[in-house]
Amino acid sequence: MIPVLVTGAGGFIGHHLVKYLVGRGYWVRGADIKLPEYEPSAAHEFLQCDLRLHDACQRAAQGMEQVYHLAADMGGIGFISGSHAEITLNNTLISAHMAKAAADNRVKRFLFSSSACVYPMHLQTSPDVTPLSEDVAWPAQPEEGYGLEKIYMEKLCQYMTEDWGLSTRVVRFHNVYGPLGTYDGGREKAPAAICRKVALCPDGGTIEVWGDGLQTRSFMYIDDCVEGLYRLMQSDYTAPLNLGTDEMISINDLVDIAASVADKRIAKRHDVSKPQGVRGRNSDNALIRKVLGWEPATTIREGLAPTYRWIEAELAAGRAGRLPDAAE
Ligand code: NAD
Ligand code: GDD
Structure with missing residues (x-):
């Protein structure tokens, strides 16, 4: 071995x-x-x-x-x-x-x-x-x-x-996102944070989104x-x-996808005082395709579903709570 x-x-x-x-x-x-x-x-x-x-x-x-x-x-x-x-x-x-x-x-x-x-x-x-x-x-x-x-x-x-x-x-x-990733406590990245907020939000409720939501990223499963x-x-x-993937989406799109996975109507309250990082980021995958003959293929819609389900189950089991207010 x-x-x-x-x-x-x-x-x-x-x-x-x-x-x-x-x-x-x-x-x-x-x-x-x-x-x-x-x-x-x-x-x-x-x-x-x-x-x-x-x-x-x-x-x-x-x-x-x-x-x-x-x-x-x-x-x-x-x-x-x-x-x-x-x-x-x-x-x-x-x-x-x-x-x-x-x-x-x-x-x-x-x-x-x-x-x-x-x-x-x-x-x-x-x-x-x-x-x-x-x-x-x-x-x-x-x-x-x-x-x-x-x-x-x-x-x-x-x-x-x-x-x-x-x-x-x-x-x-x-x-990078997926099940078993940090979803609370302050170190969580956007996909896990949004899943947590959506899971904790009642149908028809509102969640806080950092920035105006127009900033873009690509997310890899x-x-x-x-x-x-x-x-x-x-x-x-x-x-x-x-x-990474080269499927670029806005943070508002990310919220909408999480809401659709959860089958909830979710409104957004944007807070531009929160950290936002760069305005846009996407991966150019020409080199990885050439070097490895391969590239990440899981779409955000495919990957966010198991991620959301895992975070929802964690919250339901009461294993969160490292944030004073998990909706922030
Ligand atoms: P993570 O925080 O889940 O894992 C990092 C691990 O490093 C943690 O378990 C932490 O306890 C350990 N660590 C920190 N300080 C240590 C120390 N002094 N001694 C021993 N261990 C220590 O992060 P991750 O998402 O798994 O990221 C893994 C790597 O990928 C990191 O180098 C990170 O910078 C890089 N990276 C991750 C992402 C992403 O989106 N997850 C993006 C870019 C780069
Ligand atoms: N974390 C977080 N939590 N971000 C949110 C939230 C929220 O509740 N709401 C909206 N966002 C927005 C942030 O303002 C940012 O514009 C975007 O979502 C992405 O935030 P993060 O996922 O936290 O970080 P990032 O993409 O700026 O940087 C991450 O990825 C890098 C690699 O691409 C970090 O994890 C870096 O450490 C990593 O190297």
């Missing part, structure tokens, strides 16, 4: 990836500062440790052939637009130590999870945004803090490949995300690659 490390295995994507890799016959070590919140990990071994620390990263990488590095201090726009110092410092420590540990332990492949947040802010000022192709990331103007660390780490991966021969893969995720991660790791492609 090939030994593989998944960092961030207590988080959303990492937890799904561990299940996927175990299903494919890998021996999987998970590492995270916390255990998965919603179901037990499928990992063969789970190291609960603080990956900001050099020694924890060295221990985690020991004996591994491949590393999927997903651990990060992470959240939706409400979270990453506050605490720039803490997020930047934590993620710099985690990723630099993890990449060095991968090199020191001579792992065969190291995959770094970057983000669409590396793309220049000035290219994302319109809802009708031109899809972002990989080559426009430089000259750089990433999102403050979180995006800055991601683009720095992309370069560190490149330098470790050039100077030390570490074989790296770099994925730029666009907004978690099954496509883990499939894409696996395919990229198998490939020989080492430069940064978008992983």
Whole structure:
């Protein structure tokens, strides 16, 4: 069995990836500062440790052939637009130590999870945004803090490949959603937040939507995300690659789709004082089609249905409540 490390295995994507890799016959070590919140990990071994620390990263990488590095201090726009110092410092420590540990332990492949947040802010000022192709990331103007660390780490991966021969893969995720993802507490992203608000809202009621709702995004379903991660790791492609759908929708559309899944009439109360991030963002998938001969295919309508049902069931079971007012 090939030994593989998944960092961030207590988080959303990492937890799904561990299940996927175990299903494919890998021996999987998970590492995270916390255990998965919603179901037990499928990992063969789970190291609960603080990956900001050099020694924890060295221990985690020991004996591994491949590393999927997903651990990060992470959240939706409400979270990453506050605490720039803490997020930047934590993620710099985690990723630099993890990449060095991968090199020191001579792992065969190291995959770094970057983000669409590396793309220049000035290219994302319109809802009708031109899809972002990989080559426009430089000259750089990433999102403050979180995006800055991601683009720095992309370069560190490149330098470790050039100077030390570490074989790296770099994925730029666009907004990922699905069951078992954070849906309350302040770190949730728009799809989970909207599902939660719709689930808690009576038929005919009103929910709060951040911004005017005209801002746009593309959203990738978690099954496509883990499939894409696996395919990229198998490939020989080492430069940064978008992983997202190119189905761009407005946040108002997202609310309408969630309402239709829930079979409720839902009105919107827009709050432009809330964090909004970029005005428009979409993935250009020409390169992933060429490199992998594949791209994420699940539409938002298909993916939001199981996501909504899972969040609705969580709320019905009374497992939420980490927000003082879950409708905010
Ligand atoms: P997540 O928050 O669910 O998972 C990240 C995990 O990292 C968490 O379980 C957290 O406990 C762990 N972690 C944080 N600090 C740690 C520390 N000091 N030591 C050990 N573990 C620590 O986030 P996710 O959605 O699964 O994202 C996974 C990766 O993908 C992250 O690197 C994130 O930046 C990147 N990404 C995700 C998205 C998305 O839409 N989900 C978009 C762009 C990039
Ligand atoms: N979180 C959230 N909660 N967003 C809302 C809400 C709400 O209740 N209502 C409307 N929105 C709007 C936000 O104002 C923003 O314009 C849009 O929905 C998307 O918000 P998020 O999903 O929180 O974040 P993002 O798309 O700006 O950035 C996320 O994706 C990046 C990758 O594409 C973040 O998770 C980043 O960390 C990630 O790198």
